[in-house]
Amino acid sequence: MSGWVKIAGLGPGASDLVTPQVDAALAEATDVVGYIPYVARVAERPGLTLHPSDNRVEIDRSRHALEMAAEGKRVVVVSSGDPGVFAMAAAVYEAVEAGPEAWRNLDIQVLPGITAMLAAAAAAGAPLGHDFCAINLSDNLKPWSLIEKRLRLAVEGDFAMAFYNPRSKSRPEGFVKTLQILNEAAGDQRPVIFARAVSTPEQAIRVVPLDQATPDMADMRTMVIVGASNTRIIERDGAPIVYTPRSVGV
């Protein structure tokens, strides 16, 4: 009996954005672990045990998955989006490094998924069509000063920017400061995309110039993308298209 852990990305929400590789892993699994709303996306079936757990217990959840795999179980750790982007893959490897030596040689694989930033970009046009940064705006696991430094450097380098976890009830002030910094540093009309619940029935895409962006436009289900200085808007009937051209100053 040979156990494994597959850390799988379920994509942003729609079932037709889940890769066949992830579906195959779920079909072979004996156990699925993950945050409650992500485990709820996995279909129940005989022989499969679901282990939903609360937010902010990523390391406990990872250890549980590794223990079960060491006992011979086939465990899928589910993440929304891509597991390697602000999600469970790093947590599992933190648990491996801190855990018993034998865990290092377990069969562990990361199965990539469509991360929120790319689904949001696709829904809005192609705002990440040139060099870009992905920044997690939560200061749960890093100091706010580092977030601020990265925001200023990203503007200086004229990267397009994708923001994960822009805002939560417990720390509403971070995104207020983010918008202040961007207005100060980028001080122009560059487009900001608020993409909520992308690929689900509740999908809502809103595009505003930076100086009209307000903190209440985002919540924890919102991905925020800020264009580079050359990002363009194509007006048309319905929602505008936002895209960043491939060429810069040549």
Place this chain on the structure above:
Amino acid sequence: MSGWVKIAGLGPGASDLVTPQVDAALAEATDVVGYIPYVARVAERPGLTLHPSDNRVEIDRSRHALEMAAEGKRVVVVSSGDPGVFAMAAAVYEAVEAGPEAWRNLDIQVLPGITAMLAAAAAAGAPLGHDFCAINLSDNLKPWSLIEKRLRLAVEGDFAMAFYNPRSKSRPEGFVKTLQILNEAAGDQRPVIFARAVSTPEQAIRVVPLDQATPDMADMRTMVIVGASNTRIIERDGAPIVYTPRSVGV
């Protein structure tokens, strides 16, 4: 007869990394356009016309797709990876903006895919587990000075970095300079991942410290990922795991 254009990401190579959404679009298409090796990944069938074209004709190809959609055809523009990341989505929207007014109201959608950076990260561990940048190292469409500026700022911000198009026969010197800049600015042992042909039978992953990275380790089929200062390596039997922890200095 209502035509459309869907700009679809085929993922990094493996068929089980193509989303069902993209497969469904290909099943409904009358025409497929794209760079020769990507069109070659689409199965031929009666009623489907394949239009492979050479590299560096992205705008001509985009116009062709838009013209066909305006005539009522159902056109899939194929990209490798994700179409919004250094691929065809921005090119199609450039053509829309420069083209006839009527093109703006065509039914155009971007269908996201697994981009090379995320497939490469998954194969190596979780090196993009915290804030990161994606930079296209080709200076075909931007000045080298901008690439250099972005490299230095990315190091200053301590982002992990993913490099697309690191090296080609026509411009071998860019990646030489990139490694020099990184060695100078990051001057340490941070890990560099060379991920070639990820998810295909030719997949090869190589991990070396920055001061041992050499230009010949990359070609145009290679994705290069450079860790942040806190990126870690877990040694084990076989290939090491490279991951960037979720926490920084807290």
